[in-house]
Amino acid sequence: MRVGVWLVGARGSVATTVVVGAAAIRSGLMPPVGCVTETPDFAGAELPPLDALVFGGHDIADVPLVKRAEKLARDGVVPPLLPAAVTGELDEAEGEIREGLGGGSDAGTLRERADRLIGDLVSFRDRRELDRVVVINVASTEPPFERRPEHAGLEALERAMAEPGEVLPASSVYAYAALRAGCPYIDFTPSTGARLPALDELARRMGVPYGGSDAKTGETLVKTALAPMFAARALAVRSWSGTNLLGGGDGATLADPAAGESKKVSKDRALSEILDRRVEGQTHIDYVPHMGEWKTAWDHVMFEGFLGVRMTLQFTWQGCDSALAAPLVLDLARLTARAHQAGRFGPLPELGFFFKDPIGSSEHRLTAQYELLRAWAVELGAGA
Amino acid sequence: MRVGVWLVGARGSVATTVVVGAAAIRSGLMPPVGCVTETPDFAGAELPPLDALVFGGHDIADVPLVKRAEKLARDGVVPPLLPAAVTGELDEAEGEIREGLGGGSDAGTLRERADRLIGDLVSFRDRRELDRVVVINVASTEPPFERRPEHAGLEALERAMAEPGEVLPASSVYAYAALRAGCPYIDFTPSTGARLPALDELARRMGVPYGGSDAKTGETLVKTALAPMFAARALAVRSWSGTNLLGGGDGATLADPAAGESKKVSKDRALSEILDRRVEGQTHIDYVPHMGEWKTAWDHVMFEGFLGVRMTLQFTWQGCDSALAAPLVLDLARLTARAHQAGRFGPLPELGFFFKDPIGSSEHRLTAQYELLRAWAVELGAGA
Amino acid sequence: MRVGVWLVGARGSVATTVVVGAAAIRSGLMPPVGCVTETPDFAGAELPPLDALVFGGHDIADVPLVKRAEKLARDGVVPPLLPAAVTGELDEAEGEIREGLGGGSDAGTLRERADRLIGDLVSFRDRRELDRVVVINVASTEPPFERRPEHAGLEALERAMAEPGEVLPASSVYAYAALRAGCPYIDFTPSTGARLPALDELARRMGVPYGGSDAKTGETLVKTALAPMFAARALAVRSWSGTNLLGGGDGATLADPAAGESKKVSKDRALSEILDRRVEGQTHIDYVPHMGEWKTAWDHVMFEGFLGVRMTLQFTWQGCDSALAAPLVLDLARLTARAHQAGRFGPLPELGFFFKDPIGSSEHRLTAQYELLRAWAVELGAGA
Amino acid sequence: MRVGVWLVGARGSVATTVVVGAAAIRSGLMPPVGCVTETPDFAGAELPPLDALVFGGHDIADVPLVKRAEKLARDGVVPPLLPAAVTGELDEAEGEIREGLGGGSDAGTLRERADRLIGDLVSFRDRRELDRVVVINVASTEPPFERRPEHAGLEALERAMAEPGEVLPASSVYAYAALRAGCPYIDFTPSTGARLPALDELARRMGVPYGGSDAKTGETLVKTALAPMFAARALAVRSWSGTNLLGGGDGATLADPAAGESKKVSKDRALSEILDRRVEGQTHIDYVPHMGEWKTAWDHVMFEGFLGVRMTLQFTWQGCDSALAAPLVLDLARLTARAHQAGRFGPLPELGFFFKDPIGSSEHRLTAQYELLRAWAVELGAGA
Ligand SMILES: NC(=O)c1ccc[n+]([C@@H]2O[C@H](COP(=O)([O-])OP(=O)(O)OC[C@H]3O[C@@H](n4cnc5c(N)ncnc54)[C@H](O)[C@@H]3O)[C@@H](O)[C@H]2O)c1
Ligand SMILES: NC(=O)c1ccc[n+]([C@@H]2O[C@H](COP(=O)([O-])OP(=O)(O)OC[C@H]3O[C@@H](n4cnc5c(N)ncnc54)[C@H](O)[C@@H]3O)[C@@H](O)[C@H]2O)c1
Ligand SMILES: NC(=O)c1ccc[n+]([C@@H]2O[C@H](COP(=O)([O-])OP(=O)(O)OC[C@H]3O[C@@H](n4cnc5c(N)ncnc54)[C@H](O)[C@@H]3O)[C@@H](O)[C@H]2O)c1
Ligand SMILES: NC(=O)c1ccc[n+]([C@@H]2O[C@H](COP(=O)([O-])OP(=O)(O)OC[C@H]3O[C@@H](n4cnc5c(N)ncnc54)[C@H](O)[C@@H]3O)[C@@H](O)[C@H]2O)c1
Ligand code: NA
Ligand code: NA
Incomplete structure (x- = not known):
C-alpha cells in the first residue's frame, strides 16, 4: 500500500x-x-x-x-x-x-x-x-x-x-x-x-x-496521565492551575485571544471528565517569543487527603512542540x-x-x- | 463480620x-x-x-x-x-x-x-x-x-x-x-x-x-503514574533523578543508611520494570527533621523524543505521609x-x-x- | 514614647x-x-x-x-x-x-x-x-x-x-x-x-x-533579590513570566480584574528598572479560593549567557501572606x-x-x- | 598591555x-x-x-x-x-x-x-x-x-x-x-x-x-543571591537542601566521591556564613552522563516566619556550565x-x-x- x-x-x-x-x-x-x-x-x-x-x-x-x-x-x-x-x-x-x-x-x-x-x-x-x-x-x-x-x-x-x-x-x-x-x-x-x-x-x-x-503533546498529556492517579486513590483534587509559555509560530497565533480560547477549552474538558467534578484553577497560554520552538508548562495541583489534609503536586514540562x-x-x-x-x-x-x-x-x-x-x-x- | x-x-x-x-x-x-x-x-x-x-x-x-x-x-x-x-x-x-x-x-x-x-x-x-x-x-x-x-x-x-x-x-x-x-x-x-x-x-x-x-504513597506513586506515559508515547527516558526530604520518626530511621538502602531498592525497581531499560539517575532520601510529618520529593526526568531532541519533566510532590x-x-x-x-x-x-x-x-x-x-x-x- | x-x-x-x-x-x-x-x-x-x-x-x-x-x-x-x-x-x-x-x-x-x-x-x-x-x-x-x-x-x-x-x-x-x-x-x-x-x-x-x-512579601520580594544577580553577571534576561495563585479575602478582591490590574502594575515596574530593559513575559494573579491564606508563585526566567546560550531559572514560593x-x-x-x-x-x-x-x-x-x-x-x- | x-x-x-x-x-x-x-x-x-x-x-x-x-x-x-x-x-x-x-x-x-x-x-x-x-x-x-x-x-x-x-x-x-x-x-x-x-x-x-x-556559576550563585533576602527579612531558614545533576567531563570527575567532597564543602560554607547559623539539609552532586554539558540544580528552602509559620522556596536552575x-x-x-x-x-x-x-x-x-x-x-x- x-x-x-x-x-x-x-x-x-x-x-x-x-x-x-x-x-x-x-x-x-x-x-x-x-x-x-x-x-x-x-x-x-x-x-x-x-x-x-x-x-x-x-x-x-x-x-x-x-x-x-x-x-x-x-x-x-x-x-x-x-x-x-x-x-x-x-x-x-x-x-x-x-x-x-x-x-x-x-x-x-x-x-x-x-x-x-x-x-x-x-x-x-x-x-x-x-x-x-x-x-x-x-x-x-x-x-x-x-x-x-x-x-x-x-x-x-x-x-x-x-x-x-x-x-x-x-x-x-x-x-x-x-x-x-x-x-x-x-x-x-x-x-x-x-x-x-x-x-x-x-x-x-x-x-x-x-x-x-x-494533538495532546504537552501539559494535557501529563495531566491525563496524572489525574487518574488522584481518582484511583480517592484523593480530592481542589484546584488545578496551569501556565503555558510558548513561542514559535503557534505561540503567535494563540496570542490572539480568540484562537487561544479554543485551545483552552479543549484543554480544560479532560480534567473535569477524569475527576468527575469541577475543580478550581485557570489555564494560561502566554506567548513568549524568546521561547522559540520550546514550550514550558507549569502545573500546580492542590488536593485534600485523609482528614482534610492539603497537599500539592507541581510539575514543569519543558518540551519541543514540533x-x-x-x-x-x-x-x-x-x-x-x-x-x-x-x-x-x-x-x-x-x-x-x-x-x-x-x-x-x-x-x-x-x-x-x-x-x-x-x-x-x-x-x-x-x-x- | x-x-x-x-x-x-x-x-x-x-x-x-x-x-x-x-x-x-x-x-x-x-x-x-x-x-x-x-x-x-x-x-x-x-x-x-x-x-x-x-x-x-x-x-x-x-x-x-x-x-x-x-x-x-x-x-x-x-x-x-x-x-x-x-x-x-x-x-x-x-x-x-x-x-x-x-x-x-x-x-x-x-x-x-x-x-x-x-x-x-x-x-x-x-x-x-x-x-x-x-x-x-x-x-x-x-x-x-x-x-x-x-x-x-x-x-x-x-x-x-x-x-x-x-x-x-x-x-x-x-x-x-x-x-x-x-x-x-x-x-x-x-x-x-x-x-x-x-x-x-x-x-x-x-x-x-x-x-x-x-506502601506507595509519594514519589513512587507519581513515578508509576507517569512512567507509563513515556512508554506509551515511545519517548526514551534517559535519566530519572529524585530527592526525598523527610522528617518525622520515619525520616530518622531512614537516615540510618542501612534502612534507607532497603527503601531505595524498592523505589528503583518500579522504574526499570515499567520502562524496560535501566535509566541513569539516583534517588536520595534525606532526613530533614524540620520537615516534621511532611515529605517533599523532587524528581527530574530527562527524555529524548523524535530526532533525539532532549526534553525534561520535573515534579515536586509535597505530601503528609501519615x-x-x-x-x-x-x-x-x-x-x-x-x-x-x-x-x-x-x-x-x-x-x-x-x-x-x-x-x-x-x-x-x-x-x-x-x-x-x-x-x-x-x-x-x-x-x- | x-x-x-x-x-x-x-x-x-x-x-x-x-x-x-x-x-x-x-x-x-x-x-x-x-x-x-x-x-x-x-x-x-x-x-x-x-x-x-x-x-x-x-x-x-x-x-x-x-x-x-x-x-x-x-x-x-x-x-x-x-x-x-x-x-x-x-x-x-x-x-x-x-x-x-x-x-x-x-x-x-x-x-x-x-x-x-x-x-x-x-x-x-x-x-x-x-x-x-x-x-x-x-x-x-x-x-x-x-x-x-x-x-x-x-x-x-x-x-x-x-x-x-x-x-x-x-x-x-x-x-x-x-x-x-x-x-x-x-x-x-x-x-x-x-x-x-x-x-x-x-x-x-x-x-x-x-x-x-x-508591601513586598512574595513573588516581588524574590524577584528583586534575584534580578540583580543577572544584572551583576551581565546575563541577558529575555523573559520573566509569573503566575500567582492566591485565596483569602485578598484573592477575592484581586479576582476583580480592575483591582488585580493595579497590583500587576506595581509588580512589573521593579523588573524593568533593575534589568534596565523590557523583558518578555506576563504576570498572572489567579484567585483560587481553596488556597485559603496561602499563596504560591511560580516564576520562570529565561536568560542568555555567553555566545547566546539559553538557560532558565524557575522558582516556586509558597508563603502565608499574612x-x-x-x-x-x-x-x-x-x-x-x-x-x-x-x-x-x-x-x-x-x-x-x-x-x-x-x-x-x-x-x-x-x-x-x-x-x-x-x-x-x-x-x-x-x-x- | x-x-x-x-x-x-x-x-x-x-x-x-x-x-x-x-x-x-x-x-x-x-x-x-x-x-x-x-x-x-x-x-x-x-x-x-x-x-x-x-x-x-x-x-x-x-x-x-x-x-x-x-x-x-x-x-x-x-x-x-x-x-x-x-x-x-x-x-x-x-x-x-x-x-x-x-x-x-x-x-x-x-x-x-x-x-x-x-x-x-x-x-x-x-x-x-x-x-x-x-x-x-x-x-x-x-x-x-x-x-x-x-x-x-x-x-x-x-x-x-x-x-x-x-x-x-x-x-x-x-x-x-x-x-x-x-x-x-x-x-x-x-x-x-x-x-x-x-x-x-x-x-x-x-x-x-x-x-x-x-568559580560560582550555578546553585551557589543563586544561593548567595537569595540567602541574604532571608537574613534581611529576619526569616528563620530551617533547612536548605540541594541536588545537582551534572554530566560532562566535570561530572565524571566529581562522581569520584573524594573530588565531589571538596566541591560540596566549598558549596556549604557560603550558606552558614550568610545566615549566621547551621541549617539542616544536604547537598548532592549526581553524575548523570546524559546531561552532557548541562547542569540542573534543584534547591528546597524551608523557613519559618512570624509566629512560627513554615513556608518554602524552591528553585530550579538549568545552566550550561561552560x-x-x-x-x-x-x-x-x-x-x-x-x-x-x-x-x-x-x-x-x-x-x-x-x-x-x-x-x-x-x-x-x-x-x-x-x-x-x-x-x-x-x-x-x-x-x-
Ligand atoms: N506542536 C504541537 O505539539 C501541537 C500540538 C497540538 C496542536 N498543534 C497544532 O498544529 C498546528 C501547527 O503547528 P506549528 O507549530 O507547525 O505551527 P506553524 O505556525 O509553524 O505552522 C503553521 C503553518 O500553517 C500555515 N497556514 C496558516 N494558515 C493556513 C491555511 N489557511 N492554509 C494552509 N496553510 C496555512 C502557515 O503558513 C504555517 O506554515 C497548530 O495549529 C498547532 O496549534 C501543535
Ligand atoms: N507514611 C507513609 O507514607 C509510609 C509509606 C510507606 C511505608 N511507611 C512505613 O510505615 C512505617 C511507620 O511509619 P510512621 O511514620 O508511622 O513511623 P513512626 O516512627 O511514627 O512509627 C513507628 C512506630 O513503630 C514502633 N516500633 C519500632 N520498632 C518496633 C518494634 N520492633 N515493634 C513494635 N513497634 C515498633 C515505634 O515505637 C513507633 O511507634 C515505617 O516503617 C514507614 O517506613 C510509611
Ligand atoms: N498579606 C500580604 O502579604 C500583603 C502584601 C501586600 C499588600 N497586601 C494588602 O494588604 C491588604 C489587606 O490584606 P488582607 O489579607 O488582610 O485582606 P483581608 O481581606 O483579610 O482584609 C481586608 C480588610 O479590609 C476591610 N475593608 C475593606 N474595605 C474597607 C474600607 N473601605 N475601610 C475599612 N476597612 C475596609 C475588610 O472588611 C477586611 O476586614 C490588601 O489590600 C492586600 O492587597 C497584603
Ligand atoms: N564550568 C563551571 O561552571 C565551573 C564552575 C566552577 C569550577 N569549574 C571547574 O573548572 C574545571 C574545568 O571544568 P571543565 O568543564 O572544563 O572540565 P573538563 O573535564 O571539560 O576539562 C578539564 C581539562 O583538564 C585537563 N586536565 C586534567 N588533569 C590535568 C592536569 N593535571 N594538568 C593539566 N590538565 C589537566 C583535562 O584533560 C581536561 O581537558 C573543573 O575543575 C571544574 O570543576 C567549572
Ligand atoms: Na525546569
Ligand atoms: Na512546591
Whole structure:
C-alpha cells in the first residue's frame, strides 16, 4: 500500500519536522523514537511502513521547505546536519506543495475553492500512484467559528457553499474537500475541521473515516496521565492551575485571544471528565517569543487527603512542540490509512490517545486511551 | 463480620492517624477522602464496613495514643479539635496495645517470643469476639536482614527459632506469629516481614493470605503514574533523578543508611520494570527533621523524543505521609479480611496497587494495578 | 514614647495577625521572627519598643477580632492555642475599632466623612495618651482610581471635598484624615492612598511623613533579590513570566480584574528598572479560593549567557501572606513613629525595602534597599 | 598591555569555550554577554582589552582544540557555525598548548617538573612578547589533598620538592610554577592550588597576586543571591537542601566521591556564613552522563516566619556550565592582569564575587561582593 500524507500547513514547524524525520528514519540516520506505531504493540497491525509514505500539502507561506528545515536545525528541533542529509526528500515534498486557502488567490465561492483543493488531492493521488491519501491539518489554529444552521446537513451546506459568503472556516473547507475526494481527514489542531454534522454525513456517505482533534503533546498529556492517579486513590483534587509559555509560530497565533480560547477549552474538558467534578484553577497560554520552538508548562495541583489534609503536586514540562507532534502525525497517517483500507468510515474514537479533544469519545485518561488503541491495533491486524 | 486490625507499631504516626481517622469517619465528622475502598468501584465487594474494625497492636514506645494524636494535631496531620472528639476510641485502642519485640523484655528464644505475640493476638481475637484479625506492620523500617539457609523451609526455621540467636528480624517474627495464629499479615514497610520461603510455606499451610510490601504513597506513586506515559508515547527516558526530604520518626530511621538502602531498592525497581531499560539517575532520601510529618520529593526526568531532541519533566510532590498512608491501612485491612473470608491464602498480588514492592507481582504501572484491584473487587463481590 | 497603630482594615487577616503577634511576642510566647526592626542592625535606632504599641483601627466588617483570630488559627496562620492566650489584647484592640468608609453610614460630603475619621484618630490619641498615631492602610485593595485635576493641589482638593461627589477613593480619604490629624500614613496596599500631589502638600504643611506602597512579601520580594544577580553577571534576561495563585479575602478582591490590574502594575515596574530593559513575559494573579491564606508563585526566567546560550531559572514560593505581612506592619509602625519624632515629613524613600512600589524612590534592588534602610537606622540613632 | 592567559586544562570545555568566545567577541560575531568586565561599571578600570589577550596552556589530553570546539557546538554550548569561523584563533592557541603534569612524562622530582612548567610559561611570555601572563587553573577538580608540615613555609616546601615524593598536588605545583615565574595565579576550581602558607609566602616574595577559588556559576550563585533576602527579612531558614545533576567531563570527575567532597564543602560554607547559623539539609552532586554539558540544580528552602509559620522556596536552575564559566575566565584574566600591573600582590579578596570559596574573604553575599568588586574597579581606574 502506497500512502499519501497531505499536510495542510505543509511549510509549518510540525509539517517540516515530519518530512525531515520520516526521511531520517527511512534512511536509518535516526531511530524512530516517539513513533508509537513503531513499538511492538503495533507490529501486527498491518500498518503501511514508513517507507510507503509520500508527502505533499497546502500552505499559504512561501518559505522553501529546505530553509524551514535549516531554521529548525538552528533552533535545536532537528540535528544540525540533518536537513543537508535529506535535501532529496525535502525537494520531493516541496514539489508537491500547492497554494492553500486564504493565500490571496481565493476567488470564487467556497464550492469553487473546494473544487480546486479536490483537484490538488486527486492529482497527487493519481500522479504519485497512491492507494489512498490521508489529509492531516497541521495549519495555524483558527479562531473559533460560530455554528450556523447550514452546518446541520450536507445538502444545506453544499447549497450555501455554492453561494457567495463564508459559511465555513478554512479548516472545514479542507475537511470537506478531503472527504469529497474520498480522503480520510485528521485534525491535529483545535480548529473546527470535520466536526460538523454536515461533514460527518459526507464522511459516511463517501465511506471515509476522520478523526481529531488537537494533538495532546504537552501539559494535557501529563495531566491525563496524572489525574487518574488522584481518582484511583480517592484523593480530592481542589484546584488545578496551569501556565503555558510558548513561542514559535503557534505561540503567535494563540496570542490572539480568540484562537487561544479554543485551545483552552479543549484543554480544560479532560480534567473535569477524569475527576468527575469541577475543580478550581485557570489555564494560561502566554506567548513568549524568546521561547522559540520550546514550550514550558507549569502545573500546580492542590488536593485534600485523609482528614482534610492539603497537599500539592507541581510539575514543569519543558518540551519541543514540533518534536513531540511530528511522530504522532506519522502514527496518525499510518493508522488512518489502515482504517480506511479496512473499511472503516465516520469518526475514529480509537485515536483518542492522540488528542486533547477526542472526536467520538469522552475517555480522556491516557492509559485507558492507550489500551483502546492497542486493542484496535490487534483488531486491525486480525482483519488483515 | 467483625474484624480486628492489629497494628505493629501501634503508637506511630501512621497507626495513630488510622485510629483517629477511622473514628472520625465512623462518627460522620469527616468524609472518607483517601479511602479507595469507599469509592463506587468497591461498593459490591462485600467488604467489612469501617464500623466493623476493632483496633489493637504492638509497640515498644510508651507515649499514650492520646498524646500522640495531640502531637499529630499540632503538626497539622489531623484537624486541631479531632483528637478530643474521639478520645473514647483512642482509649479503647490504647487498652489493646501490648509490648512489642525489642522493648526490653525480650528474654527467651525467638520461638518463645513469638509465642508471646501469638498469645496477644489470640487473646485479642477471643476477648473482642472477632471473626478474624489482620496484622499490619506499620513499625519503623528495619535495616536489611541477610538471608540465611534456615529461611528456606519452615521446619528448619522453627528449629532455629527454638535455639538461642536471632535467625529472623523482628518484622518476620511478627509475620510468623500472625500466620501461626491464623491471621493474615500485611507489610506496609520495606522490612523483611513475610517475604521468606519458610513463611510462605507457613501461610499456605495455615490457609492465610499475606501481602505487601512498602506502601506507595509519594514519589513512587507519581513515578508509576507517569512512567507509563513515556512508554506509551515511545519517548526514551534517559535519566530519572529524585530527592526525598523527610522528617518525622520515619525520616530518622531512614537516615540510618542501612534502612534507607532497603527503601531505595524498592523505589528503583518500579522504574526499570515499567520502562524496560535501566535509566541513569539516583534517588536520595534525606532526613530533614524540620520537615516534621511532611515529605517533599523532587524528581527530574530527562527524555529524548523524535530526532533525539532532549526534553525534561520535573515534579515536586509535597505530601503528609501519615495522611496518605492511613486510609490505605484501612483499605488493606478490609480487602485482606475479605480475601481471608473468601478462602484466599498465600500472597495477594492483587494488592500491588498499594505497594512499591508488590509481593507476587512485577506489575508496577499504577493504572494497570488499579484495574487488577478493581477486577478483583468484582470477583470478591461475586463470590460472596 | 507611646505609639498608636491605627489599622485601616482592622478586622482583616493582616491586621488580626498583627494584633495577635504583637501580643504573643510581648508576652514572650513567641520570638519576633520576621521582624526586621528586632535584628541587631536596628538596635541603636531608638525605635519605640513593641510594648509601646497600642492598636486600633477602622473597618466595615463586623466579625469580632477574636473570631477572626480563631479562623486564622484554623487556617494555620497563627498557632492553634494562641488566640485564646491573648484574648485580653484582642479585646482591647476590639474596643478601639470604629466604622470605616463605605460601611453603610457614609452620609455627607467627603469632607464631613473625613472629619468623622479625624475625630476617631484624635479621640484614640487623646484617650490612650499616645505621643503619636501611625495610620497604616491594610484594607482591601481598591480598583485603580482615575486622576483628576483637583488632585493637583490641596486647596482645590479641599474645595471639591466640601461638595457632594467622590473626588477621592476611600484610601485617599483615610490618608487625608490621617495627615490632617497630624498622623503619619503608610499604605501597605497598592491603593491610591497618599500618592497625590495635594496630599503630599498636606503632609509637608502638617509636618508629617508618609510612605508606601504595596508591601513586598512574595513573588516581588524574590524577584528583586534575584534580578540583580543577572544584572551583576551581565546575563541577558529575555523573559520573566509569573503566575500567582492566591485565596483569602485578598484573592477575592484581586479576582476583580480592575483591582488585580493595579497590583500587576506595581509588580512589573521593579523588573524593568533593575534589568534596565523590557523583558518578555506576563504576570498572572489567579484567585483560587481553596488556597485559603496561602499563596504560591511560580516564576520562570529565561536568560542568555555567553555566545547566546539559553538557560532558565524557575522558582516556586509558597508563603502565608499574612504571616509575611504582619511583622512588616510592626516594623513600619516603629520606623515611621521614630521618623515623625525625629522631625521627618513628606515621603520616606528609606522605607522602599518594604514595598513593591516605593514612594519617592526608583531603587528596587532588595539588597540596595536594605542598605539604605540600615544606614537610615544609624542616622535615626545618631539623631536621638 | 599584552596579556597572556595560560589555561591549565587548556583542552577542557571551559578553556575551549574561552578561546572560541574571545575570538567570536573580538571579531564582532557575538556580543560580550556574560562578561562582567564589559559592563559600564568597569569601563574606567583601565583593564586590558579583550583584543590584548593571547591564549596558551597545559593539558594532558590530546584531542585537538578544533575537535573539542566542534563537539561543544554539537552539544549546544557554542553556536553550530562558530568553530569554523574562528579556526585561525583555535590553531593559534593549539600551538601554545604544552603537556601538563600527570600526562605520562612526569619523571624527576616535583622541583624538576615545576622547572619544566616554568620554562613553558617563560617561553610563552618571551616568544609572544607579553607584558604579563595570568595562569588560570581550569583543569579537572582534584581529590582533596591532605595538609603536610612542609606546606607551612616556603623553604621547607622547596626542600621537600627537591626530594622524591609528592608533597603537593598538581594544582599546587602549577601554582608554584606560576608564582615562581612571576605570573599571577587564579584557581577556578576547588583544588588546593595556591591556598598554602608556603605559596602565599612565595607570592608575596615574588610580588604577584593570586586568587580563587572554585568559580560560582550555578546553585551557589543563586544561593548567595537569595540567602541574604532571608537574613534581611529576619526569616528563620530551617533547612536548605540541594541536588545537582551534572554530566560532562566535570561530572565524571566529581562522581569520584573524594573530588565531589571538596566541591560540596566549598558549596556549604557560603550558606552558614550568610545566615549566621547551621541549617539542616544536604547537598548532592549526581553524575548523570546524559546531561552532557548541562547542569540542573534543584534547591528546597524551608523557613519559618512570624509566629512560627513554615513556608518554602524552591528553585530550579538549568545552566550550561561552560557558558557560565568562560566569560568569568576572561573577566578574571583582565582584572588580575590589571591588579598585577597596579602592583598588587598576595591574595585578591576583591575577586570574591567570582568564587564559591573566596580566598582572603568571608563575604559570601553576592551583592556585597559585587559592590566590593565595583569599588575596586574604580580604584584601579583612579590608580592608572
Ligand atoms: N506542536 C504541537 O505539539 C501541537 C500540538 C497540538 C496542536 N498543534 C497544532 O498544529 C498546528 C501547527 O503547528 P506549528 O507549530 O507547525 O505551527 P506553524 O505556525 O509553524 O505552522 C503553521 C503553518 O500553517 C500555515 N497556514 C496558516 N494558515 C493556513 C491555511 N489557511 N492554509 C494552509 N496553510 C496555512 C502557515 O503558513 C504555517 O506554515 C497548530 O495549529 C498547532 O496549534 C501543535
Ligand atoms: N507514611 C507513609 O507514607 C509510609 C509509606 C510507606 C511505608 N511507611 C512505613 O510505615 C512505617 C511507620 O511509619 P510512621 O511514620 O508511622 O513511623 P513512626 O516512627 O511514627 O512509627 C513507628 C512506630 O513503630 C514502633 N516500633 C519500632 N520498632 C518496633 C518494634 N520492633 N515493634 C513494635 N513497634 C515498633 C515505634 O515505637 C513507633 O511507634 C515505617 O516503617 C514507614 O517506613 C510509611
Ligand atoms: N498579606 C500580604 O502579604 C500583603 C502584601 C501586600 C499588600 N497586601 C494588602 O494588604 C491588604 C489587606 O490584606 P488582607 O489579607 O488582610 O485582606 P483581608 O481581606 O483579610 O482584609 C481586608 C480588610 O479590609 C476591610 N475593608 C475593606 N474595605 C474597607 C474600607 N473601605 N475601610 C475599612 N476597612 C475596609 C475588610 O472588611 C477586611 O476586614 C490588601 O489590600 C492586600 O492587597 C497584603
Ligand atoms: N564550568 C563551571 O561552571 C565551573 C564552575 C566552577 C569550577 N569549574 C571547574 O573548572 C574545571 C574545568 O571544568 P571543565 O568543564 O572544563 O572540565 P573538563 O573535564 O571539560 O576539562 C578539564 C581539562 O583538564 C585537563 N586536565 C586534567 N588533569 C590535568 C592536569 N593535571 N594538568 C593539566 N590538565 C589537566 C583535562 O584533560 C581536561 O581537558 C573543573 O575543575 C571544574 O570543576 C567549572
Ligand atoms: Na525546569
Ligand atoms: Na512546591
